[in-house]
Amino acid sequence: MNIQKIMSSLEAKHPGELEYLQAVKEVLLSIEDIYNQHPEFEKVKIIERLVEPDRIFTFRVTWVDDKGEVQTNLGYRVQFNSAIGPYKGGLRLHPSVNLGIIKFLGFEQIFKNSLTGLPIGGGKGGSDFDPKGKSDREIMAFCQSFMTELCKYIGADTDVPAGDIGTGAREIGFMFGQYKRIRGVYEGVLTGKGLSYGGSLARTEATGYGLLYLTQELLKLNGIDIAGKTACVSGSGNVAIYAIEKATQLGVKVLTCSDSNGWVYDPDGIDEKKLAYIFELKNLYRGRIREYAEEYGCKYVEGGRPWGEKCDIAMPSATQNELDGDDARTLLANGCFAVSEGANMPSTPEAIEQFLAAKILYAPGKAANAGGVSVSGLEMTQNSMKISWTAEEVDQKLKQIMHDIHEQCTRYGKESDSYTNYVKGANIAGFMKVAKSMVEQGVL
Ligand code: NDP
Ligand code: 2IT
Numbered sequence: 001m002n003i004q005k006i007m008s009s010l011e012a013k014h015p016g017e018l019e020y021l022q023a024v025k026e027v028l029l030s031i032e033d034i035y036n037q038h039p040e041f042e043k044v045k046i047i048e049r050l051v052e053p054d055r056i057f058t059f060r061v062t063w064v065d066d067k068g069e070v071q072t073n074l075g076y077r078v079q080f081n082s083a084i085g086p087y088k089g090g091l092r093l094h095p096s097v098n099l100g101i102i103k104f105l106g107f108e109q110i111f112k113n114s115l116t117g118l119p120i121g122g123g124k125g126g127s128d129f130d131p132k133g134k135s136d137r138e139i140m141a142f143c144q145s146f147m148t149e150l151c152k153y154i155g156a157d158t159d160v161p162a163g164d165i166g167t168g169a170r171e172i173g174f175m176f177g178q179y180k181r182i183r184g185v186y187e188g189v190l191t192g193k194g195l196s197y198g199g200s201l202a203r204t205e206a207t208g209y210g211l212l213y214l215t216q217e218l219l220k221l222n223g224i225d226i227a228g229k230t231a232c233v234s235g236s237g238n239v240a241i242y243a244i245e246k247a248t249q250l251g252v253k254v255l256t257c258s259d260s261n262g263w264v265y266d267p268d269g270i271d272e273k274k275l276a277y278i279f280e281l282k283n284l285y286r287g288r289i290r291e292y293a294e295e296y297g298c299k300y301v302e303g304g305r306p307w308g309e310k311c312d313i314a315m316p317s318a319t320q321n322e323l324d325g326d327d328a329r330t331l332l333a334n335g336c337f338a339v340s341e342g343a344n345m346p347s348t349p350e351a352i353e354q355f356l357a358a359k360i361l362y363a364p365g366k367a368a369n370a371g372g373v374s375v376s377g378l379e380m381t382q383n384s385m386k387i388s389w390t391a392e393e394v395d396q397k398l399k400q401i402m403h404d405i406h407e408q409c410t411r412y413g414k415e416s417d418s419y420t421n422y423v424k425g426a427n428i429a430g431f432m433k434v435a436k437s438m439v440e441q442g443v444l
Pocket of ligand 1: 094163164165166167168207234235236237238239240258259260261317318319320342343344369370372373
């Protein structure tokens with residue numbers, strides 16, 4: 001594999017799609033050796049086919065705001081790869097959304113979904129719509145308009161979207177209603193649905209809980225008990241909230257969380273009661289994390305990220321490239337020995353280099369945050385079978401999946417000095433299954 005040649009060709013074809021190019025390069029560097037040992041992959045040009053999505057839909061989303069003004073946003077759905085199952089991946093609603101971001105997320109999703117062991121391919125979508133400050137009616141108007149176009153391309157056995165940044169239970173509900181209304185079918189076309197209309201128990205908690213299950217495995221393998229450790233978390237959304245909840249249940253003291261305006265440091269730890277406050281603040285009042293610091297009298301820092309605080313474990317759970325080389329050096333200097341990623345691609349390539357060079361325990365998002373899409377896969381199964389499992393059953397299956405993901409990472413990521421490179425492990429394990437399926441299905 002000539003990585004330089006492939007990357008230059010992609011850079012020429014897709015200039016400016018920086019996050020997508022970053023995600024592709026990381027995977028290629030990880031799989032290079034194993035790819036070169038499999039001439040059957042090169043023979044049918046697996047890499048050249050894998051890095052380009054099967055298809056991309058971009059569309060206009062027009063809706064009317066509360067002042068009666070017409071607003072127009074851009075909508076996207078990238079169907080990246082369906083070698084092992086229907087396209088599957090979330091919908092991001094954030095003003096920063098562009099094609100490069102949706103493509104990076106869709107590309108990552110291929111390998112993550114493969115790692116789960118479930119039959120789901122890779123896709124992603126979203127819009128540059130900003131849900132902040134919008135009324136419920138405006139959110140509904142946007143979601144209905146978005147789905148009016150999206151419904152042409154998705155279906156329970158073809159492409160199954162879900163939540164991501166800015167898309168939670170409220171948005172999924174509005175979108176599901178509109179899909180049903182237009183297509184006239186009641187099917188599991190979205191996951192993360194409400195419990196009264198086909199959602200799975202434990203899906204809301206799944207990404208955060210799964211993150212902790214994987215982190216626990218990481219530490220256990222090295223003979224470290226997670227109880228009694230300190231952690232810094234970024235974000236205060238779906239992933240961060242349930243990561244903090246499970247961490248606290250496991251005896252970890254979580255010192256920080258954040259939003260796009262700033263971060264809080266609570267030396268006493270964010271306990272269940274304080275977490276309930278954050279949940280209401282974020283999901284009911286849609287307020288700012290600054291209010292937590294006012295409520296509990298602790299430190300609030302406007303702007304920036306919490307990586308300067310001393311902790312044992314860092315769990316970036318907000319967005320991509322939120323932890324850079326300098327942050328990584330600071331974390332390491334402060335004794336941080338484990339980083340597990342709740343967000344997708346939160347660490348920059350330079351930060352990852354630092355973690356791997358220091359040989360700390362580092363679990364990339366593809367492995368660490370796969371719990372969300374795993375329970376989405378289980379939601380699809382329950383919808384197909386027209387049954388619902390108990391929360392305990394789903395949680396048990398989630399634990400098993402995270403355990404298996406960890407095992408696959410160690411299988412493919414163990415280096416000669418017995419250090420486990422989870423980046424390599426996750427990328428290779430995810431890639432092998434997809435590549436083999438593509439070979440067996442012929443040149444398409
Ligand atoms: P939410 O919208 O629920 O929460 C996102 C959190 O991150 C908010 O606190 C938000 O702050 C903050 N944030 C978002 N964008 C930025 C930014 N550009 N700069 C600083 N802070 C930011 O999203 P999720 O919790 O669902 O997603 C968080 C991450 O986890 C994303 O990377 C997502 O792709 C990933 N992920 C999500 C899964 C899921 O099931 N939901 C599954 C696997 C991964 P504010 O409110 O101020 O915008
Ligand atoms: O990044 C992710 O894995 C998600 N946003 C969840 C995707 C899903 O289909 O549940």
